[in-house]
Amino acid sequence: MSRREPPLPPASLKLHEVEGDQRRYVPHPDRWEAHIKANDGSREYCYFKNPDEDWFHLLLPGEIYLQYGETKFCLNCAIRYGHVTDDRLYWQHGVRRKHDPLI
Numbered sequence: 001m002s003r004r005e006p007p008l009p010p011a012s013l014k015l016h017e018v019e020g021d022q023r024r025y026v027p028h029p030d031r032w033e034a035h036i037k038a039n040d041g042s043r044e045y046c047y048f049k050n051p052d053e054d055w056f057h058l059l060l061p062g063e064i065y066l067q068y069g070e071t072k073f074c075l076n077c078a079i080r081y082g083h084v085t086d087d088r089l090y091w092q093h094g095v096r097r098k099h100d101p102l103i
């Protein structure tokens with residue numbers, strides 16, 4: 001197996017200020033997939049609603065979302081239900097997954 005070279009950065013690379021560590025982690029990654037919503041005119045929704053809202057979250061073109069089986073999660077809901085964390089040391093703390101319906 002040959003090693004691939006890392007991709008070159010875009011020619012118009014522009015640096016932006018980053019506050020804090022923006023990386024996110026999936027403590028139990030088996031069967032989870034990360035996607036970027038395509039700009040194909042299709043309408044796709046997060047499976048969940050915010051507790052005080054009565055609508056599902058529309059995933060916008062370019063939005064990064066997670067999928068478990070057929071269930072799509074916007075990042076806010078994935079974080080709210082404990083499937084995603086910003087705790088880089090989650091593996092030391094034993095992050096517990098909140099129980100949520102995965103249909």
Ligand SMILES: [Zn+2]
Nearest residue numbers: 046057074077
């Ligand atoms: Zn959501």
